[in-house]
Amino acid sequence: MQLLGKTNINFVGLRKYAFFLSAILVTVGAIAMVQLIRGQSNLGIDFAGGTSVQLKFEKPFQLDKARHALEINGFKDCELQQFTEGNKLLIQVKKTTAIPLGKVADKIVSIFTKEFTDNKFLVDSTTEIGPKVGKNLQHDTIIAVIFSAIGMIVYLAWRFEFSFGVAAAVATFHDVLSVLGIFHILGKEVNLLLVTALLTLAGYSLTDTVVVYDRIRENLRLRPRDPLADVMNSSINEVLSRTIVTSLTVFLVLVPLFFFGGEVIHDFSFALLIGIIIGTYSSIFVASPIVYQWRKDKKVRIRTRR
């Protein structure tokens, strides 16, 4: 069985449109990033510090009543999220209030015990994180991301050429930023689990890019006299069915995770789902066209020997 026959699409020629679309995605992502750094974005309590409590009620409850109960007991600025399945309620208090850490969760639980006497509940999870821990986590995460970017550029620069290494890194960051931007627009929270999802996606997108680069390198060796654009186009076309099949199989794993995985990994699998789409798009329309834009006037001195 075959999804695609032989295709002959001029991907490099379409780069202007792709760059335009990508510019929008990356700009939104960059704005999200700036907002993150400024602390204006919806930073999860892993990074910002704060308290979250998830309760599981026996019977359905009214969100307004829960909010009211918290407000009259001194919790004005908290975020409530309701999961209708299983009557679950997630309460997040970002800035640690006057109550010392270790007591906010207790307070919230006791408020609900008092106000919801007719509806018993279980405490599914509580998380309390001091601001210092959040800062440390932020720092460690940034360091880890920077070093892995450097490592991967160095390897790709050695295996291919500097421009390929940089373009692969750019394509990867493009994907990560785009998903971050989409999450920002949707008002979703940036937490450690999202960071893990972004890293997973970075790994996936990188693999995708490397596969295309590999074919380009091989074809450059076979057809040294052909124009770069032609070599690139036929390379992308040749691996196109592989790209689509692979994306499809990863999609097949993620869809059940998104629908049946439970609330903890719902956002996580959502990030991966849109990430796969963007990652597939970028390995076709962004990664190689960047190299083309960069190298079209000079001869590509790639390590065709392997």
Added chain:
Amino acid sequence: MRRSIQWRAGLILLLLALSILFLTPTLIDPLPQWWRKVLPVEKIHLGLDLRGGMHLLLEVEVQKAVESAMDKYASDIKDTLTKKDISFQQVERNSAGKISVLLTDTKANDRFNLIRSDQFANLKVASFLEREGKYQYLLELNPKEVKSIEDSAIRQGLETIRNRIDQFGVTEPVIAPQGENQILIQLPGVKDPQRAVELIGRTALLEFKLVDEENSLEEALKGNMPPGSEILYQKAADKETGVVTRRPFLLKKRALMTGDVLTDARTRIKSDFNEPYVSIDFDARGARLFDQITAENVKKRLAIVLDNNVYSAPVIQERISGGKAQISGSFTPDEAADLAIVLRAGALPAPVKIIQNVTVGPSLGQDSIDRGIRAAIIGSILVVVFMAFYYRFSGLIADWALILNIIYLMGALASMRATLTLPGIAGIILAIGMAVDSNVLMFERIREELRQGKTVRAAVDAGYDKALFTIIDSHVTTLITALVLFQFGTGPIKGFAVTLSLGVMINLFSALIGTKVIFDWINFKKQLKTLSI
């Protein structure tokens, strides 16, 4: 060719057997007795996010340990000066954390200098002032001593907390120092997190203080605190309504005795009221001290103070010798048991502050596992079916590689005592995605070669050959990322890095050897004219 196939197949089966061996303890519970004797018993550990439990990060307030050491030095100096009849006007620790000593004549100054360099070598003079015949010293601890106090505060704190948790009864706890002054605690499957937090976080400094009966409590409450006294409270919760009342006590500041002379603490039940209390035993020095204190203070009230809360303040009826005392209060049995644990385990040398507390309830943990496993099974089935459908017979070979991968990865996780967390599962998803991708890469290549009219054997060989470097490149780049994340990442990111890097390495093996050997074997058995791909 035959030898090569045998050799590779043997390696694959050997690793498969090893993986299954390591996986058995995870799958079979309980293990038969004979297994436990020689074979591995390590299970795949589930992270707290999956099975429920507590994750605590404590910060040891080491500066408090340094402050109390300074207090001790100040009172030592005071005692020495008094004993040796050296006149002084003031010895105390000031708010800047230094000991200020004020002497009023030259002779005192000379004698103090001798004692200082001899007995208090750990203290150095931060500043010295001579004015109108008075001599003022500001003393501070030398940095080496400060460091050693801080280190021992953390070490002792760790030890004390370990003791408390051991006695609380948690299986597989993790208690480890982290960073400069932090302690990481993981308690899987804790049912009553609030109780655990109180047990761990309590300083448990036990003190015996006399009630100040010469001065009026009312006056002190109004703000006229007599020097050398303080007000502490007794908290009592009404058992019916749960309302907590606070009853003030005016106490002498100086502790006559502290909990470091304890040898044991046990809960007992008062037979007449059926009320639990804690009975404590003193060591020889403590027994002597307690005997002396009770003898000197008959008919006075002695308050038992734990972490600045008054537990009880009974009137001393008679001299108590024999080295036993009891702490009563309106305890629940759990409270009494926990009090006994903290007293037995000893006081923390410095207070601790909880800076991170993540608690996952057992129901959510179980829910996460159930849903995660269900989703993973559905996803795997979809992929397996898709591959078999899309690549026909060759797809089945890819499915074989996929199953091999999962078993190898689980076996490796079990043998390395790695902990599986939610982000770890993300790593597995990516690794499985890459495993499928490797096969897709090769199959697409083989299809290309077949289209060019090559024989099955030549197409398979060329397909593998050409896909080889692509697979290596994509895996190595991912591996670099995973290793960096492992080195620099913390917590969840590390869990992700572990499964990802393992998955990538295992996949390289199963993609390049695991499937190829089957194609080779088929080609070796008979010359295929067509390949189902």
